[in-house]
Amino acid sequence: MPDPEKPVPTTATADHDPLAHLLDVLALSYHGAETGEDVYSGASVHQPNGRVYGGQVLAQALLAAGATVDRGRLPHSLHGYFLRAGDVAQPVDFAVERLRDGRSFSARRTHAYQGGQAILSMIASFQEDQPGLEHSSAMPDVPAPDDVVSAHDALSAIDHPRARWWSRQSAFDVRHVQGSLYLGAGPEATDHQAVWMRSRGTVPDDQLLHRAVLAYACDQIMLEPILRTVGHSWATPGLSVASLDHAMWWHRDVRVDDWLLYVQSSSSAQGGRGLGSARVFAQDGTLVASIAQEGMVRVPEV
Secondary structure (H helix, E strand, C coil), X not given: CCECCCCCCCCCCCCCCHHHHHHHHHCCEECCCCCCCCEEEECCCCCCCCECCHHHHHHHHHHHHHCCCCCCEEEEEEEEEECCCCECXXXXXXXXXXXXXXXXXXXXXXXEEECCEEEEEEEEEEEXXXXXXXXXXXXXXXXXXXXXXXXXXXHCCCCCHHHHHHHHHCCEEEEECCCCCCCCCCCCCCCEEEEEEEECCCCCCCHHHHHHHHHHHHCCCCCHHHHHHCCCCCCCCCCEEEEEEEEEEECCCCCCCCCEEEEEEXXXXXXXXXXXXXXXXXXXXXXXXXXXXXXXXXXXXX
C-alpha cells in the first residue's frame, strides 16, 4: 500500500535480501498532495538486461490503483498491456484514473510512465467480500515442493549474471516439477508444466500486497510452456522473449510466502507470439488465481 509520507526506500539490495528489496520497490511514494491527483512513483528491481521487469510494473500499477480504493475492496481481476521497455535506472510514475465506484465493485485505470511515455496500461476491478456460489478445479497430483529441485540449488554454483539473478537475487524459491528450462530444454516436449513457488521470507499480512506480489512472481514463468512445447529453453541462442499483455483473476485470498503450485499450459504459438495460461493453487489444493499472458517469443531460424 503506498504511503503518502514515505519516500521510495533504497536500503535493501537484491544481493543481501532479495525479498526486502522487492518490498522496498513496491512501497510507492505519493506525488499528488499539491494537485490532488492520484499519482505515485516507484523504483525498480535490478535486472541483468537493465530493463524494467514486467511483473514489477504490473504489481506497482495494481498497488497504485488499490491505494485509491476502499480497503474493504480487493482486486479480483486485471488486464494490462506492456507498451514499451522500461529503464531500471529511472523511476516509474503511476497515474490512476477512478473509473467507477459502485455498491460492490470499483474500477481503476492505471498508466505507468517513464520520460513522459507510457510503458504499461492496466485496468483493474476491485470487489467487496461477498457470499456466493462455490466451485473450483481440483489441483493435480504432483510431487511435493520438498521433493523438487530448487533453482537456487541448480544454479548457485554458476558464475553468470542470469544464474546469479535466478539463484541469489530473486525474491522467490522456484521449483519446476518437470525440471527447469534455465540451462537447457526439458526432458520431453510438452505444452504443460507445473512449478512450485514461494517468497524467500515472510510478506506482511496485507492481502492487497500478497495479490500484487503474486502478479509480480508469475510473470517470470508464464511463457515457459511455449518454450517447453518446442524444445527450447532460456539458454537457446538468440532467444528473444517479452510480455505483451497480461490478464489475471484472483478467486480467493492468497499468501505468496506459502508454497503455491502453478499448473501451466500453452494452447498456441504463431507469428512470433505465444499464449501461456496458469491455474494457481495453494498447497492445500485451494484454487487462488487464474492467469493468461501472451508474449513475443522469437528464435532465430537455423
